[in-house]
Amino acid sequence: MNKKLVSGLLSFVTLFGGMGLTSCSDEDGGWPYSVSEETYYANRFGKDVMNMYYLWNAEIADDLAGWDAETNTDPIGTVDRIRYHDSNGYIDKWTMMTDDMSSFVSSVGGVSTTFGWSLTVYLVNQETKQCAAVVNFVHDDTPAARAGLKRGDILLSIDGQPLTTDNYLNLYYNTSLSTSLGRYNAADNTIYDVGKTVELTAVNMYEDPVLCDSVYEFNGKKVGYLAYSAFDLTSISKLIAVCKDFKAAGVRELVLDLRYNGGGYVLTENVLASMLAPQQAVASGQVFEREVYNNYLTEYLQKQGASMETCFATDYTYQNGDEVMNVSTQDANIGLEKIYALIGTGSASASEALLGGLMPYMDVRLIGEQSSGKYCTGMMLAAEDAYNEVPEAIRNWGLYVMISIYQNAAGETPCMPDGLRPDVGVDDEPMLAYALGDVNEPLLRQALTEAGRAYDDAPSAVQTRSLTSRYVQLPGVQKPVFGKRIQQPVSVGPVVR
Incomplete structure (x- = not known):
């Protein structure tokens, strides 16, 4: 979804719904409300965006109707409180509001x-x-x-x-x-x-998310390995270079290690998919994924002639910070026949969507532990992107709002509702101290064994039983990108998801 559609939709609401962000004052020229100017406009911004874009806007309609911009003192907490939930807890665990959008954008871009x-x-x-x-x-x-x-x-x-x-x-x-x-x-x-x-x-x-890339040769074939930890925009050029190297080496099967990849930008997911999918599917521009929006947004996009499908492509234009980037994967499609995907509880969002989107076109073998189960797409929307004119008080406010559920070309969302389930269960055991890319690291060893590599020794006893069952794993602090599949409003290029 591009910036013109974003501003166009909010302009439509401003004209016909009476929700424009205009200056307010009482008869004496003073501020008329009990909340501050910043809080008032943040309330208006949050309510506007959730009314229009939010995937579950119908389900939280009563909460939105009761959101009073003139009296509500906590717009950030309000978004957190009203996001879609039932009696068992939050269904939407991801929508959030921030008063420091610039820092949020930097953090999900890998800078922190x-x-x-x-x-x-x-x-x-x-x-x-x-x-x-x-x-x-x-x-x-x-x-x-x-x-x-x-x-x-x-x-x-x-x-x-x-x-x-x-x-x-x-x-x-x-x-x-x-x-x-x-x-x-x-x-x-x-x-x-x-x-x-x-x-x-x-x-x-x-932090460079391309952690390791290698090629293993055995039984007359070459198998590639790529460990990747976040779908950020800066890593796109490196991903293209790595895939070109795999192609030049004659790689036909790939071990794609996403066990620590919590998600990122849809654009980066699309670029990587264009290099991993069968060449014929890419060349013919077949459907990679579809987005299912709320009724209001679906109707609007249909009237605008905007596609709700993303097809495989080879040319991409996008904005990364202040730079407009143009990249091509024309010569970077590896020509893969099979993917062994290493997954775990740290695999979420764009990682799950990439694998699910490739499944209708090729053999994707899942090895590891059940993934996170983040099946929605979110959009990072800054207040200054949402309106043609924005009050200075909320210029750095923004929302990461769930706008759609993604489906693959078969109309399926394989990670919904609880994550991708591995075909072969193998526990991730970092205590064993095998480096990522070491052929004896348990998940990689399983993948290479299935690919036909013979090992002189059987897995040790410690590799065949879980270490983590002996210790209680404690909750950590996830990277800001974890659980995010981000559609970013952009001012250049074609309409994207």
């Missing part, structure tokens, strides 16, 4: 203040509340990478204190810290201190 690591935290001793944080991976050229941290390292302390349920969240929020390191001993199922302490200071930087 970070140590550069991905962690899984376990409670290892109920009585002492002792925790252990296992490194899943580190991004290149980040503080964690420069400190020498790698997959399988275990963080045992923070700033000289044992890591416990009381302080482990500081691993995500502190701007600097020191931590002692441990390792897992599979022979006796213990975690031991290696006698090393590292100090880290978080920096504001871009």
